[in-house]
Amino acid sequence: MAKKETAKAAAAGEGAAPGKGKLKLIILLVLGLLLAVGLSIGGTWFVLSKGDQAEPAEAASSAAPVRQAALYQELMPAFVVNFNYQGRTRYLQLSMALMSRDAAAMDKLKVHMPVLRNRLVMLLAGQDFAALRTPLGKEMLLQQALASVxxxxxxxxxxxxxEQVLFTNFVLQ
Known part of the structure; x- marks a missing residue:
């Protein structure tokens, strides 16, 4: 009989050990998950609270240079340029606007508008019609016009x- 009781106790001990192992594993997983969530919340709070402390310094430095409102000067009338392309006469009609943030400097530039328009007409007339049909060609023309202005x-x-030259109307025919 003693052998039977010892065998039952041994069987009970073997059966209990796997159950306790699963319970320990579940507890460790839950603790690991809680630790990960806690670290995530703590890290987020740390980053956000550090950003709040940096804001007053940034606000003070960004408050000093106030950005002026954009001013636009339409170049009227529209530019019309003709091209000889594949034995046919082709046309480009282009309306432009200039963007600036300094009204006084823009007024000084308006005095030289005939010279500016002449430069732009010469620039436009020197373009390749086939290149102007592509988005890249239009962007290159825009950059060249800005550099010239x-x-x-x-x-x-x-x-x-x-600051910018803007094409407000671009017609190739």
């Missing part, structure tokens, strides 16, 4: 004045 502005007013 800024070069004239630098010569005549002492500053670049114009």
């Amino acid at each position: 800024q070069e004239l502005a630098q010569q005549e007013t002492g500053g670049t004045v114009v």
Whole structure:
């Protein structure tokens, strides 16, 4: 009989050990999950609270240079240029606007509008019609026009004045 009781106790001990192992594994997994969530929340709080402390310094530095409102100067009338392309006469009609943030400098540049328009007409007339049909060709023309306008502005007013040249109408025919 003693052998039977010892065998039952041994069987009970073997049966209990796997159950306790699963319970320990579940507890460890839950603790690991809680630790990960806690670290995530703590890290987020740390980053956000550090950002709040940095804001007043950034606000003070960004408050000093106030960005001026954009001013637009339409170049009227529209530019019309003809091209000889594959034995046919083709046309480009282009309306442009200049963007600046300095009204006084823009007024100084307006005095030189005939020279500016002449430069732009010469630039447009020198373009390849096939290239202007592509988006890349239009973008290149836009960059060339900006460089030409800024070069004239630098010569005549002492500053670049114009931030952007905008095509407000672009018709190839």
